[in-house]
Amino acid sequence: MSFAPAQLLDVRNVSKRFGGLQAVADVTLAVDRGELLGLFGPNGAGKTTTFNMIAGAFLPDSGSIVLDGEDITQYAAPRRAHRGVGRTFQLVRPFRDLTVLENLLAAMPSDTAVKNPDAERARELLSRVGLIERADDNASALTLGMLKRLELARTLMISPRVLLLDEPLAGLGEREANDILHLVQAIKGDTAIIMVEHNVRLALPICDNAIVMDAGAVLATGKPDAIRRNPAVIQAYLGEEYA
Amino acid sequence: MTPTLLLQLVINGLIFGGLLALVALGLALIFGVMRLVNFAHGIFVTLGAYATYLLVANLKLSPLAGIPVSALIGAAIGLVVQELVIRRLDNRPDLEKLMVTYALAIIGLGFFSATFGGDFRSYSAGPRGNIAFLGATIGWRNLVVLGVCAIAGLATILMVDRSRVGLGLRALAQNRDAAATSGVNVNLLQRYAFGLASALAAVSGSLISMIGTTTPQVGEEWLLSSFVVVVIGGMGSIGGAIAAGIAVGLVQSFASYFTDDGWARITIFMLLYVVLVLRPRGILGRGLPI
Amino acid sequence: MMLRANTGLAAAATIALCVAAASLPFLGVSAYLTALVYYAALYLALGQAWNLMSGLTGYVSFAHGALAGVGAYAAVIILNAGYPVAFGLMAGVAASALASLFISITSLLLRGVAFTFATLFFQELALLFTRKLEITGGAGGLVLSKIMPVWLPYVLMVATASSATLLVLVLLNSRAGIRLLAIKNDEDAAAAIGIEARSRKVVVFCASAIICGLVGGTHALFTSALYPDVVFQVDLSLIALAVPMIGGVGTAFGPVLGAILYMGAREILQVIAPALHLIIVGFLILLVTLLLRDGLGPELLRLWRRMRVRNVQVAPPQRGATL
Numbered sequence: 035m036s037f038a039p040a041q042l043l044d045v046r047n048v049s050k051r052f053g054g055l056q057a058v059a060d061v062t063l064a065v066d067r068g069e070l071l072g073l074f075g076p077n078g079a080g081k082t083t084t085f086n087m088i089a090g091a092f093l094p095d096s097g098s099i100v101l102d103g104e105d106i107t108q109y110a111a112p113r114r115a116h117r118g119v120g121r122t123f124q125l126v127r128p129f130r131d132l133t134v135l136e137n138l139l140a141a142m143p144s145d146t147a148v149k150n151p152d153a154e155r156a157r158e159l160l161s162r163v164g165l166i167e168r169a170d171d172n173a174s175a176l177t178l179g180m181l182k183r184l185e186l187a188r189t190l191m192i193s194p195r196v197l198l199l200d201e202p203l204a205g206l207g208e209r210e211a212n213d214i215l216h217l218v219q220a221i222k223g224d225t226a227i228i229m230v231e232h233n234v235r236l237a238l239p240i241c242d243n244a245i246v247m248d249a250g251a252v253l254a255t256g257k258p259d260a261i262r263r264n265p266a267v268i269q270a271y272l273g274e275e276y277a
Numbered sequence: 278m279t280p281t282l283l284l285q286l287v288i289n290g291l292i293f294g295g296l297l298a299l300v301a302l303g304l305a306l307i308f309g310v311m312r313l314v315n316f317a318h319g320i321f322v323t324l325g326a327y328a329t330y331l332l333v334a335n336l337k338l339s340p341l342a343g344i345p346v347s348a349l350i351g352a353a354i355g356l357v358v359q360e361l362v363i364r365r366l367d368n369r370p371d372l373e374k375l376m377v378t379y380a381l382a383i384i385g386l387g388f389f390s391a392t393f394g395g396d397f398r399s400y401s402a403g404p405r406g407n408i409a410f411l412g413a414t415i416g417w418r419n420l421v422v423l424g425v426c427a428i429a430g431l432a433t434i435l436m437v438d439r440s441r442v443g444l445g446l447r448a449l450a451q452n453r454d455a456a457a458t459s460g461v462n463v464n465l466l467q468r469y470a471f472g473l474a475s476a477l478a479a480v481s482g483s484l485i486s487m488i489g490t491t492t493p494q495v496g497e498e499w500l501l502s503s504f505v506v507v508v509i510g511g512m513g514s515i516g517g518a519i520a521a522g523i524a525v526g527l528v529q530s531f532a533s534y535f536t537d538d539g540w541a542r543i544t545i546f547m548l549l550y551v552v553l554v555l556r557p558r559g560i561l562g563r564g565l566p567i
Numbered sequence: 568m569m570l571r572a573n574t575g576l577a578a579a580a581t582i583a584l585c586v587a588a589a590s591l592p593f594l595g596v597s598a599y600l601t602a603l604v605y606y607a608a609l610y611l612a613l614g615q616a617w618n619l620m621s622g623l624t625g626y627v628s629f630a631h632g633a634l635a636g637v638g639a640y641a642a643v644i645i646l647n648a649g650y651p652v653a654f655g656l657m658a659g660v661a662a663s664a665l666a667s668l669f670i671s672i673t674s675l676l677l678r679g680v681a682f683t684f685a686t687l688f689f690q691e692l693a694l695l696f697t698r699k700l701e702i703t704g705g706a707g708g709l710v711l712s713k714i715m716p717v718w719l720p721y722v723l724m725v726a727t728a729s730s731a732t733l734l735v736l737v738l739l740n741s742r743a744g745i746r747l748l749a750i751k752n753d754e755d756a757a758a759a760i761g762i763e764a765r766s767r768k769v770v771v772f773c774a775s776a777i778i779c780g781l782v783g784g785t786h787a788l789f790t791s792a793l794y795p796d797v798v799f800q801v802d803l804s805l806i807a808l809a810v811p812m813i814g815g816v817g818t819a820f821g822p823v824l825g826a827i828l829y830m831g832a833r834e835i836l837q838v839i840a841p842a843l844h845l846i847i848v849g850f851l852i853l854l855v856t857l858l859l860r861d862g863l864g865p866e867l868l869r870l871w872r873r874m875r876v877r878n879v880q881v882a883p884p885q886r887g888a889t890l
Contacts, residue, residue: 089759115761127756129749131817139742140749142761192760314680365857372625372751373856375683376812380853383805387845501691504684543695546688550673553685557677566678 048097072241120194141191294526295426303474309513319496320385325482351479389493511564585729614810615731625751630686632803638783659784667776815864
């Protein structure tokens with residue numbers, strides 16, 4: 035992984051402090067088109083905070099976030115979405131008063147999208163995530179696995195250039211988790227994906243690159259194999275799983 | 278502006294502010310612990326006022342007896358409301374929570390209107406006489422009101438700060454889930470908070486009946502001003518509610534003197550808008566986001 | 568699409584009903600019935616205005632009665648200055664819209680209860696100001712110098728109620744409506760898919776206020792006299808929210824059901840127990856909110872569907888055209 039300016043998303047030296055806690059200290063990362071970057075780390079490592087700063091949930095104390103040459107550091111969430119940053123939520127957040135189809139139709143097309151999303155595109159996305167039969171069902175009637183797929187499809191409706199996945203496997207059984215991972219790989223295409231995950235065993239293999247954080251800083255970066263073998267990482271985090 | 282006049286205005290402001298603080302205290306407590314904006318809070322004020330009125334008018338008792346009686350009735354009814362209605366609201370969207378407490382307020386208002394009619398009720402029983410203080414006159418009655426407010430306010434603060442129950446309440450206010458998993462009995466504490474807040478409101482109603490007139494709308498009127506107080510003081514902040522209550526009372530007192538009651542109220546309400554624009558988390562910025 | 572056919576049908580039905588209702592005074596119907604339909608239209612219009620704002624965005628307003636009152640006063644002031652009726656109504660609309668912007672700037676950009684507080688206080692402020700100011704006639708009130716024929720406000724009110732209903736109907740089936748409901752359900756999730764909540768909330772509230780302004784201006788033509796305590800009484804804001812809450816919040820025809828039920832209940836109560844009015848309304852709102860969630864309309868629809876479809880698991884009805 036290089037830090038050449040040609041990266042689609044460039045996150046430089048971001049930091050965030052909450053009261054007395056330095057949650058994220060001077061973190062730098064980058065992700066390119068078609069790259070799936072995994073963001074791992076034990077609890078409290080700061081990966082979720084980093085993720086949220088990229089997503090626009092809150093602003094960094096310092097540092098910059100540059101998307102395709104545009105400084106989006108201070109942009110609020112809707113504006114980031116318009117620029118092509120899409121995100122899912124760890125605890126699914128469907129629009130419960132709307133149907134599955136309407137959940138997708140609510141999405142605003144990003145400025146960089148080729149054409150306006152209409153019902154056809156929505157149905158196409160629903161087919162890809164396997165929810166087309168439920169298109170006219172109320173979102174509140176779906177199971178957790180379905181809701182995760184719905185949220186993925188909804189996020190894809192804005193035609194994001196960067197897709198941020200917040201612990202997509204949380205709460206899922208092994209089979210459903212693998213389904214989601216296959217889905218992620220299938221939809222990747224040209225999109226840059228950053229995935230925060232706890233389930234390293236399942237998620238690491240599908241990543242093109244990975245970053246492990248600990249105590250607010252980057253502990254290791256590199257290809258999945260290198261990460262797996264990195265002694266510091268094993269000690270800090272993977273130890274029990276890979277013992 | 279003579280010093281005597283100044284002192285008089287300050288005293289009036291303290292009395293009014295003390296009452297406001299007492300009503301706002303309950304609101305802040307409920308919001309802090311239960312994240313609920315309790316539109317029904319005014320009902321308990323009205324309840325305390327009428328209960329005391331009835332004690333005086335029908336049983337010929339001193340209105341001072343109304344204070345503990347109102348507290349008990351307020352707590353009892355508060356607990357009933359909490360168990361029957363409020364408890365079911367836990368995971369509902371805000372609109373529904375609001376509607377339910379508002380509906381309760383309407384029911385209460387309707388009940389009092391139907392039972393007592395719209396006339397103004399007042400009585401002259403109660404502590405009489407004045408004392409002179411640095412040139413100003415304070416009625417004994419007003420002094421009692423001020424005293425009760427102070428005692429109730431202090432007692433509540435001490436309870437929240439020092440006692441185990443208070444610790445539980447503060448934990449619940451800060452982080453619901455963490456508190457629940459730490460073994461804090463959420464239901465019990467919520468009952469306690471709601472009951473206590475309702476009791477405080479009823480006591481303030483009792484005091485209000487002593488120095489003012491009682492109508493079915495009395496609770497709503499005081500509730501309105503209390504909302505200004507909790508916003509200024511910061512939602513969920515007990516200390517903020519007390520400080521802001523006193524401050525608003527003083528502002529009202531001075532504004533009333535220099536203009537009139539109507540403009541004084543307008544001033545108070547405009548204050549709300551100013552605070553919402555400039556400091557939505559309260560003057561000290563320590564309130565919860567509203 | 569099924570939905571679209573329903574919308575067209577529903578819209579046609581609304582217009583037909585509007586025309587039918589509007590022609591009543593010309594058919595020699597009794598004054599009592601005319602007044603009944605007039606007030607039903609008034610409550611429906613206000614209810615739809617509330618529904619448009621609070622039903623679709625989830626931000627509860629207690630100012631709708633006051634917004635109508637502001638419109639009424641503005642209309643009367645302009646009419647008394649010699650301008651024609653149309654100008655008066657436009658003034659009413661403008662005044663209400665401006666008032667809504669004032670409230671929006673101070674509170675709608677915040678989340679949660681701030682807006683509700685701001686609307687609550689607006690009601691009070693409006694009352695206090697109209698009592699104080701000379702231009703509004705002070706506590707003595709303001710009288711319309713020219714008496715209007717009854718059919719004028721009547722037709723206007725029926726038209727306003729129908730237009731408001733049509734507006735909600737069309738909105739609910741549009742992308743804009745879907746996005747409003749998304750905001751209502753989860754403002755953060757909506758932001759993540761590019762929905763800018765602030766501007767939408769302000770626009771909707773303004774539209775809602777415009778309806779209120781029309782209602783107020785029209786009602787001023789009907790009553791010919793405005794007194795602060797009557798105009799800004801809490802009752803009107805209560806009705807504005809009770810009608811949709813009871814009938815079916817966030818739907819196009821729920822408020823219609825609510826308005827009919829409310830008028831019926833009111834007429835009955837006037838006769839048997841006028842003092843119980845507030846208690847009954849309060850209880851209705853309480854029970855509906857606690858037990859039925861969406862209001863009577865959607866609940867009845869659910870029951871109807873359950874009766875028609877046997878053995879099939881009935882999913883909660885989609886937010887459709889008719890209800």
